[in-house]
Amino acid sequence: MLHLFPDSSTATPLSGEPYAEAVTRLASIRHALRLVDPFAGPAPDEDGDCDIAAVWPTATEAKRSVFDTQSARTASGAAAGIEALLAARAAGFEPHQAASTALVDEIRRELDAVSRMMLG
DSSP, X not given: OOOOSOOTTTOOTTTTSTTHHHHHHHHHHHHHHHHHOXXXXXXXXXXXXXXXXXXXXXXXXXXXHHHHHHHHHHHHHHHXXXXXXXXXXXXTOOOOHHHXXXXXXXXXXXXXXXXXXXXX
16 A cells, blocks of 8 residues: 655654644645646745744634645645556556546645635
8 A cells, every 4th residue: 555654764854843744744745746747847935934834823623624624635645646657557558647636636726725714
């Protein structure tokens, strides 16, 4: 099973801060996005991690909780989609380009929504 949550022993961004796991989770999703479509350019809000870190201390607990839940859901969905593409390859099939494009588009939309929710 593919996991998009980084190993805490190697996580360096914002280490020790309460938002470190959530921001690192978004970075792992963006990295997975580049695996699916390496020529797609930067993922949404690639530089937004600092913005999220800046608003985190003033965010309500409810907002933090929703951010955590949505980013975990996005990571799970991205992992499932990428795992399906990898399974097709392992079975000797080339994943359909439309499926790869749809997955990339969905991951991008979800990343954007998670960031907007926290920053909006």
